[in-house]
Amino acid sequence: MQVLKGAEVSARIKEQVQEYLSGEKTAPKLAIVRVGERPDDLSYERGAVKRMEAFGLRVQTCAFPADISHEEFMEAFSRINDDADVTGILLLRPLPRSIREREVEALIRPEKDLDGISPVNIAKVFSGDETGFAPCTAEAVIEVLKAYEIPIAGKRVTVVGRSMVVGKPLSMLLLKENATVTICHTRTADLPGTCRQAEILVAAAGRARMLDAAYVGQDAVVMDVGINVDGNGKLCGDVDFDSASEKASAITPVPGGIGAVTTAVLAKHLVQAARRQKQTEG
Ligand code: NDP
Numbered sequence: 001m002q003v004l005k006g007a008e009v010s011a012r013i014k015e016q017v018q019e020y021l022s023g024e025k026t027a028p029k030l031a032i033v034r035v036g037e038r039p040d041d042l043s044y045e046r047g048a049v050k051r052m053e054a055f056g057l058r059v060q061t062c063a064f065p066a067d068i069s070h071e072e073f074m075e076a077f078s079r080i081n082d083d084a085d086v087t088g089i090l091l092l093r094p095l096p097r098s099i100r101e102r103e104v105e106a107l108i109r110p111e112k113d114l115d116g117i118s119p120v121n122i123a124k125v126f127s128g129d130e131t132g133f134a135p136c137t138a139e140a141v142i143e144v145l146k147a148y149e150i151p152i153a154g155k156r157v158t159v160v161g162r163s164m165v166v167g168k169p170l171s172m173l174l175l176k177e178n179a180t181v182t183i184c185h186t187r188t189a190d191l192p193g194t195c196r197q198a199e200i201l202v203a204a205a206g207r208a209r210m211l212d213a214a215y216v217g218q219d220a221v222v223m224d225v226g227i228n229v230d231g232n233g234k235l236c237g238d239v240d241f242d243s244a245s246e247k248a249s250a251i252t253p254v255p256g257g258i259g260a261v262t263t264a265v266l267a268k269h270l271v272q273a274a275r276r277q278k279q280t281e282g
Helices: 006-021 039-055 070-082 101-107 119-127 136-147 167-176 191-196 241-245 258-281
Strands: 029-035 058-064 088-091 156-160 180-184 200-203 221-224
Touching (some): 006 136, 029 070, 039 058, 070 088, 088 258, 119 167, 136 167, 136 221, 136 258, 156 167, 156 191, 180 191
Parallel strands (some): 029 058, 029 088, 156 200, 200 221
16 A cells, blocks of 8 residues: 655645746745634745745735725725735635625636636636646645656546545646546435445545545545644544555545645645746736
């Protein structure tokens, strides 16, 4: 059984980023936009800042109080969006309920929307157009499969989860790679049976250690997107790693798997944004 480590995939992406940077005078800049102090946001922000700095990219955090009004936030966000020095934006979500998230998604410039939240980028992911940006986590799953040379075309892939952040866009990316995709959710009739048929099983349900060996087909590849905290305060995935390992041929750990690749994909998107913006200007 092979453990698919995120660090090795990130290192490859780092090389690609640094190759781009070697020919540039100024590094592209990421603006991280955060409203409030949610621990999940702070932890993701710390990881993203660390990663950008390690890759030699510029990063700036724009933090706003949780009680900011919709109008004030939209104005502040517009300024960041229009700032010529900001190459790309990562908006930490969910936003407080007082802010109408849909309006922010419509406002963000598609060419700076590194995590694929704008309707333009979502449409591109669903139509198989690679000129946009897919959500970083969804793309991280594809990056890991490709880095480990795991064939996707023609494979039966089951994705557990249908959110707009992970499950749905990832299913479209897998379809683009010519997988035969099944999408599962809380109303799926026989979840263990459907999962067992998969040659590649992707867990993105947000349920700590929910998928054990009973959900894994013999020699399946298991990709665990989940980031959960268990009853003992320990970080864990949606997959019961020890149990699933008995049947899987390869599996991503949590932590150290998909999560470790997500911010590397963010860095890759930042460089892609810089390249594309330069082409448009030139
Ligand atoms: P959501 O809560 O938005 O969606 C969860 C999905 O899983 C829903 O479609 C839901 O079905 C389905 N689901 C939940 N429980 C079950 C169940 N018992 N059986 C079958 N399906 C179920 O979560 P996200 O998509 O935002 O995130 C999923 C996981 O990925 C979380 O653990 C999250 O922390 C992690 N994550 C990791 C990231 C990373 O960088 N690695 C980034 C983003 C998220 P239904 O639609 O029917 O409700």
